Amino acid sequence: MESVSSLEEWRRWCEAVRRSGRTVGLVPTMGALHAGHSSLVRAAVDAGDAVVMSIFVNPRQFEDVGDLSSYPSTPEEDATVAEASGVDLLVRPSLRQMWPRYPEPTPTTVRVSGVSEPFEGEARPGHFDGVASVVAKLLTVTGPCRLYMGEKDFQQVAVVRQFVDDLGFAVDVRACPTVRDEDGLALSSRNRRLSAPGRVRALALSRVLQILARDEWTPGAVRQHLRSVLSEADLPLEYAEVVRPDTLEPWPDGSEGVGRILVAVRVDGVRLIDNGPVILVKGA
Ligand code: PAF
Numbered sequence: 001m002e003s004v005s006s007l008e009e010w011r012r013w014c015e016a017v018r019r020s021g022r023t024v025g026l027v028p029t030m031g032a033l034h035a036g037h038s039s040l041v042r043a044a045v046d047a048g049d050a051v052v053m054s055i056f057v058n059p060r061q062f063e064d065v066g067d068l069s070s071y072p073s074t075p076e077e078d079a080t081v082a083e084a085s086g087v088d089l090l091v092r093p094s095l096r097q098m099w100p101r102y103p104e105p106t107p108t109t110v111r112v113s114g115v116s117e118p119f120e121g122e123a124r125p126g127h128f129d130g131v132a133s134v135v136a137k138l139l140t141v142t143g144p145c146r147l148y149m150g151e152k153d154f155q156q157v158a159v160v161r162q163f164v165d166d167l168g169f170a171v172d173v174r175a176c177p178t179v180r181d182e183d184g185l186a187l188s189s190r191n192r193r194l195s196a197p198g199r200v201r202a203l204a205l206s207r208v209l210q211i212l213a214r215d216e217w218t219p220g221a222v223r224q225h226l227r228s229v230l231s232e233a234d235l236p237l238e239y240a241e242v243v244r245p246d247t248l249e250p251w252p253d254g255s256e257g258v259g260r261i262l263v264a265v266r267v268d269g270v271r272l273i274d275n276g277p278v279i280l281v282k283g284a
Contacts, residue, residue: 001083003090007141010052010091014143017050024145025049028138030057032072032189033081036179040148041085043176049146053087054138056098060106061130072189098137110136112166115248116159119239119262120273128159135160136167144170152178152186154262154275158248178274180206186274198268204233205265209276212261218283219251222261230265238264238271242278254282 004010014024025044029037037053044051055078062068075092082090099106109129116128139147147164149157157175164171179187184206185199194202208229212222219242226240240263242251251259259280264273 001079001087001090003079003092005092005094005097007093007097010089010093011141011143013089014052014141014145018144022050023048024142025051025148026138026142026145027051027053027087027148028135029053029055030071030189031055031078032074033078034179034187034189036150036152036187038081038085039179040150040176041082041087043174044146044148045086047146047174050088051086052089052091052142052145053082054091054093055082056093056134056138058098058130058134059095059102060099060133061127063124063126070193072192098134106133109133110163110167112159112162115155115162118248119241119264120155123238123264123271128156131156132159132163136163136169139164139169139171146172146174148174148176150178151175151275152188153273154245154260155248158246184210186272188272190270190272193268193270195268198270201233201235202265202267202272204229204235205263205272205274209261209263209274212278213276216279216281219253219259219280221283222259222278222280226261226263230263235265235267238266240264242280245277251280256281 017024027040027044041051057071059068095102110132111129112132121128161173164173183203185202208226222242230237242259242261243249244251245260257280259278260275261278262275264271
């Protein structure tokens, strides 16, 4: 595995890969790597890509400064995990290169309306502007590529798909399935902040999604079931909605198809999000 930090070396490496006839696969991360990130690398390796992983803790997507300062940093472990997973080029750009004016605002922002506004957009104002801006910059340096992102952050993938499409990036966005611990909890770098009892309570989240994925439901029954299971588990709910997977608009009553359930709860002061598919029917 090679490692670089300059945007120029990174750009040149990707250009050389494309000249040799291979495709670049980009796995963007903020470090604190876990098996979820490794699964994205594996998807890129399986597709035959030359795999670039970026590690950059992007301050522009943290609306809460405390969240930024407590974000885990494990650089040595990250390099080991990246190499073992099959990364070919590890890029760790500096803050100076990514956002030279920081902490002054950067004049240019990529803002996606619609899909970025509800759910996480409402709970974390400015978050998706930061995400879209940084991913746009990572893609600009990388050039034409396949982009691997985890479905765990379902709304984030929808936001990225939207600007990639609208701005004409030569990028194939691949959403990869959420990786879960054996007990069902979706992997997230936030999980390490949960207490042991908090973690047990949090399992209700993946359990209810599993139950809802098994059967056919009306949108109303989905909402009702989510609310009652999560309140029984004493998990304060931030949102629980069943939506159209592409636009994230509420699933219309009376229409049939495969929707997506998006849920956010708070456990031990930690926000946990999860999502899963559901088959929707009209009902009696
Ligand atoms: O999901 C993440 O880790 C980040 O939001 C991303 C996509 C790397 C952008 O900073």
